[in-house]
Amino acid sequence: MFEQNFKVMDKINEISKLGEFGLIDKLTSGFEIKNSSTKKGIGDDAAVLNYEKKQTVVTTDLLIEGVHFNLAYVPLKHLGYKSVAVNLSDICAMNAVPKQITVSIAVSNRFSVVALEELYEGIKLACKFYSVDLIGGDTTSSSKGLLISVTAIGEADADKIVYRNTAKVNDLICVSGNLGGAYAGLQLLERENEIFKHNPKMQPNLSEYNYIVGRQLKPEARTDIVKLLDGINILPTSMIDISDGLSSELFHICKQSGVGCKIFEDKIPIDEQTKLFASELSIVPAIFAMNGGEDYELLFTVKQEEFGKIEPLQDISIIGHTVKDKETKALITKDGKSVRIEAQGWSSFQ
Amino acid sequence: MFEQNFKVMDKINEISKLGEFGLIDKLTSGFEIKNSSTKKGIGDDAAVLNYEKKQTVVTTDLLIEGVHFNLAYVPLKHLGYKSVAVNLSDICAMNAVPKQITVSIAVSNRFSVVALEELYEGIKLACKFYSVDLIGGDTTSSSKGLLISVTAIGEADADKIVYRNTAKVNDLICVSGNLGGAYAGLQLLERENEIFKHNPKMQPNLSEYNYIVGRQLKPEARTDIVKLLDGINILPTSMIDISDGLSSELFHICKQSGVGCKIFEDKIPIDEQTKLFASELSIVPAIFAMNGGEDYELLFTVKQEEFGKIEPLQDISIIGHTVKDKETKALITKDGKSVRIEAQGWSSFQ
Numbered sequence: 009m010f011e012q013n014f015k016v017m018d019k020i021n022e023i024s025k026l027g028e029f030g031l032i033d034k035l036t037s038g039f040e041i042k043n044s045s046t047k048k049g050i051g052d053d054a055a056v057l058n059y060e061k062k063q064t065v066v067t068t069d070l071l072i073e074g075v076h077f078n079l080a081y082v083p084l085k086h087l088g089y090k091s092v093a094v095n096l097s098d099i100c101a102m103n104a105v106p107k108q109i110t111v112s113i114a115v116s117n118r119f120s121v122v123a124l125e126e127l128y129e130g131i132k133l134a135c136k137f138y139s140v141d142l143i144g145g146d147t148t149s150s151s152k153g154l155l156i157s158v159t160a161i162g163e164a165d166a167d168k169i170v171y172r173n174t175a176k177v178n179d180l181i182c183v184s185g186n187l188g189g190a191y192a193g194l195q196l197l198e199r200e201n202e203i204f205k206h207n208p209k210m211q212p213n214l215s216e217y218n219y220i221v222g223r224q225l226k227p228e229a230r231t232d233i234v235k236l237l238d239g240i241n242i243l244p245t246s247m248i249d250i251s252d253g254l255s256s257e258l259f260h261i262c263k264q265s266g267v268g269c270k271i272f273e274d275k276i277p278i279d280e281q282t283k284l285f286a287s288e289l290s291i292v293p294a295i296f297a298m299n300g301g302e303d304y305e306l307l308f309t310v311k312q313e314e315f316g317k318i319e320p321l322q323d324i325s326i327i328g329h330t331v332k333d334k335e336t337k338a339l340i341t342k343d344g345k346s347v348r349i350e351a352q353g354w355s356s357f358q
Numbered sequence: 359m360f361e362q363n364f365k366v367m368d369k370i371n372e373i374s375k376l377g378e379f380g381l382i383d384k385l386t387s388g389f390e391i392k393n394s395s396t397k398k399g400i401g402d403d404a405a406v407l408n409y410e411k412k413q414t415v416v417t418t419d420l421l422i423e424g425v426h427f428n429l430a431y432v433p434l435k436h437l438g439y440k441s442v443a444v445n446l447s448d449i450c451a452m453n454a455v456p457k458q459i460t461v462s463i464a465v466s467n468r469f470s471v472v473a474l475e476e477l478y479e480g481i482k483l484a485c486k487f488y489s490v491d492l493i494g495g496d497t498t499s500s501s502k503g504l505l506i507s508v509t510a511i512g513e514a515d516a517d518k519i520v521y522r523n524t525a526k527v528n529d530l531i532c533v534s535g536n537l538g539g540a541y542a543g544l545q546l547l548e549r550e551n552e553i554f555k556h557n558p559k560m561q562p563n564l565s566e567y568n569y570i571v572g573r574q575l576k577p578e579a580r581t582d583i584v585k586l587l588d589g590i591n592i593l594p595t596s597m598i599d600i601s602d603g604l605s606s607e608l609f610h611i612c613k614q615s616g617v618g619c620k621i622f623e624d625k626i627p628i629d630e631q632t633k634l635f636a637s638e639l640s641i642v643p644a645i646f647a648m649n650g651g652e653d654y655e656l657l658f659t660v661k662q663e664e665f666g667k668i669e670p671l672q673d674i675s676i677i678g679h680t681v682k683d684k685e686t687k688a689l690i691t692k693d694g695k696s697v698r699i700e701a702q703g704w705s706s707f708q
Binding site: 047048051052053054055056057058059060061063064065066067068069070072073074075076098099101102104108110112114143144145146148149150151152153155157159160161162166169171172173247248249264 | 397398401402403404405406407408409410411413414415416417418419420422423424425426448449451452454458460462463464493494495496498499500501502503505507509510511512516519521522523597598599614
């Protein structure tokens with residue numbers, strides 16, 4: 009894995025020969041339009057969409073080489089997939105259904121057309137998996153590295169959209185999936201990359217930790233959770249996706265909703281591999297969950313009376329509840345102590 | 359002008375102290391929501407829009423320091439304004455009305471908060487002037503330079519949207535405003551910047567060429583032309599905005615519509631300052647118009663029977679007509695010669 013990007017990039021740069029339009033044609037061939045709301049995709053000054061009676065939901069993200077990803081251990085195909093998934097995750101966090109994306113890239117002359125095709129293979133895979141249409145973008149050169157800017161667009165009925173600022177006192181706090189795995193995977197990949205840099209003949213054996221590596225390299229947007237909740241007639245009172253760590257997202261919901269929260273360490277869902285790797289580093293696994301990032305699970309609140317519906321769901325954990333006192337942000341540890349939660353989410357500026 | 363960005367940037371970097379959310383709050387304060395279609399702007403996982411019976415039009419552009427702009431002579435406020443205007447221009451080219459934008463920026467630690475505030479002042483000015491709402495974006499650090507990614511969203515009735523691929527044979531070819539000025543302005547600014555680099559005490563006197571400098575630094579999206587045509591009941595048969603030079607845009611319309619074109623050098627609208635600067639460089643001014651870029655005027659076709667309505671309009675020039683033979687792409691020069699047009703538009707990959 010550690011070498012494959014370099015193989016791909018070890019080609020004569022032929023982008024300038026193709027030109028911008030030739031490159032766009034090449035990269036976007038094979039993408040199909042799947043949604044009836046897409047009236048016109050790539051090929052004009054702008055795309056045309058028709059949402060009729062639905063509301064439109066829009067989000068955008070920048071991913072920058074050296075800040076958000078390291079091509080030494082992130083395969084380009086995974087990067088393409090992830091760039092899409094993390095944006096769709098924001099659409100899910102509004103309880104909406106993603107329908108379209110635009111993808112803009114800036115690339116230095118270090119990248120070959122084949123390398124960019126790898127990237128777009130991943131983007132195409134994500135478009136297929138999530139049934140979203142690639143409707144536009146921009147392709148340009150950069151003076152350094154690779155940059156990806158994705159805008160995702162989705163739809164929802166007006167009365168189904170869920171915001172961050174509408175949690176009520178004594179709501180149940182829930183998360184989907186498990187937390188901390190993506191951050192554990194990142195720590196592992198960075199460690200193995202350091203070893204590789206010092207000894208390039210040493211290929212990492214990541215099979216023991218394939219799950220957490222996958223959590224880092226190929227996160228999924230939880231469109232299935234949006235569908236699941238809708239299927240059992242639960243409309244969350246508030247929702248956010250976990251991109252910067254549980255503590256940071258809890259802070260957003262609490263601050264915007266004007267409530268506090270109390271969560272329980274033993275209720276935080278953590279995978280066995282995450283625990284194993286944390287113990288290898290002598291770190292309490294909950295720290296990965298609280299302060300790590302990139303799990304792209306959904307954090308949401310529901311009314312207490314929904315307990316009976318939520319509790320049996322395998323892929324959703326009730327980790328605590330909101331409280332009236334805005335100042336209270338408590339993590340109750342396994343030994344019963346109350347620890348104040350600090351928002352230590354990841355920031356690109358630190 | 360040549361020094362002001364450096365003054366602004368000559369500050370201790372305090373972005374990391376503010377953090378991403380503090381920075382976003384600071385930069386986006388004072389932006390007002392003006393459009394009823396904006397249900398939720400900045401502050402959640404995604405923005406929420408409601409277009410009801412209209413269709414939605416979406417476009418996106420990347421602007422990269424060292425590729426698309428040079429901060430040695432582009433003031434940050436102008437850059438902010440231009441980043442918005444060039445995207446709105448694409449919305450106009452669909453015959454639609456721009457309503458919302460997202461703006462993402464990546465900045466290296468060379469930039470101070472004050473510098474970014476300058477940039478956002480320009481973005482705010484454009485939002486005010488065009489009545490568009492800033493509804494989201496992403497703010498991150500970059501390893502080098504400044505990068506701006508804008509997505510613009512607009513609306514139009516389904517039967518009013520104008521594409522590139524619908525020009526018919528014998529349509530009149532029209533352009534708004536005048537062409538070549540932005541490219542002339544760029545050449546002038548680059549020349550003066552070179553002089554300044556060799557002799558920093560030498561401040562450029564650009565007053566003689568204030569118009570073409572303005573065309574380069576502060577282009578406008580022709581929302582007024584969309585309104586004007588609608589007011590006299592003209593629906594163009596095809597339309598595109600002129601970002602890469604007239605010849606390149608003519609090629610797009612001809613190729614996608616399956617027609618040829620014949621245009622007349624003496625009909626191409628060129629401002630006096632553009633002519634003057636071209637003569638200083640011993641260049642035929644039409645070359646600036648054909649192969650320069652960034653004028654952001656509209657190139658469109660109308661049915662021949664609209665001649666009577668179009669001809670009296672001061673700000674629109676009829677420069678030629680489409681022809682049946684797809685292979686014909688002719689420029690008829692002032693002395694009556696027919697020259698084959700080549701698509702030599704600007705490309706960031708060259």
